[in-house]
């Protein structure tokens with residue numbers, strides 16, 4: 001059984017805007033550098049808009065729940081990636097079908113790598129991925145570590161922190177999540193960062209990503225509402241939690257800093 005982390009009712013005052021079911025993938029093995037914070041941001045921003053939110057976790061061997069509207073997964077060591085491989089392969093067809101159906105997903109670092117075709121580790125083993133992204137990753141000699149800023153036509157400026165040895169190469173037709181302004185991104189060479197396919201975002205940005213980039217959180221939530229057959233409340237609700245002043249200031253400072 002997948003564990004229920006928590007359930008919260010919406011806080012917009014008035015009738016519920018409907019229920020969203022969020023699934024955290026592999027939190028036992030894939031959840032470092034504060035990646036769990038992304039799920040908390042999604043849950044809170046949804047609640048502030050009046051949605052009821054149920055957060056479920058899925059670890060190897062669990063039953064995959066039905067009716068998932070949003071999937072979130074984090075980073076992990078190579079060893080964590082190896083531990084989830086068999087289970088991820090067993091779930092590949094379902095996860096790919098959800099992605100093709102428009103279920104929004106956010107996968108960070110180690111799980112991003114495994115949403116591509118494969119990850120070749122520094123020890124020479126090949127960890128197969130599930131090919132949601134047309135991309136593959138090969139371990140490099142050093143680690144790409146530090147603050148990173150990128151830009152994207154869809155999301156504007158994005159700020160985060162990266163720490164990986166894997167060097168990811170996108171196929172020519174695979175869209176990146178952003179273009180590097182400062183930092184290394186997918187491989188330190190071609191200026192791409194992350195990948196975007198269907199409504200699935202893959203990225204190396206930890207830190208957590210979503211508190212610093214609420215526009216990305218709301219992009220995911222809007223698509224989750226649609227996947228749930230609900231109306232997207234958007235900015236029609238004026239909850240103080242949705243005031244972006246502090247996040248904007250933090251982002252401006254991050255954008256102006258060297259790596």
Ligand code: GLN
Pocket residue numbers: 032074075076077078081108109110111163164165166167
């Ligand atoms: N093990 C992978 C790498 O170093 C992923 C690391 C991570 O998720 N932070 O490339």
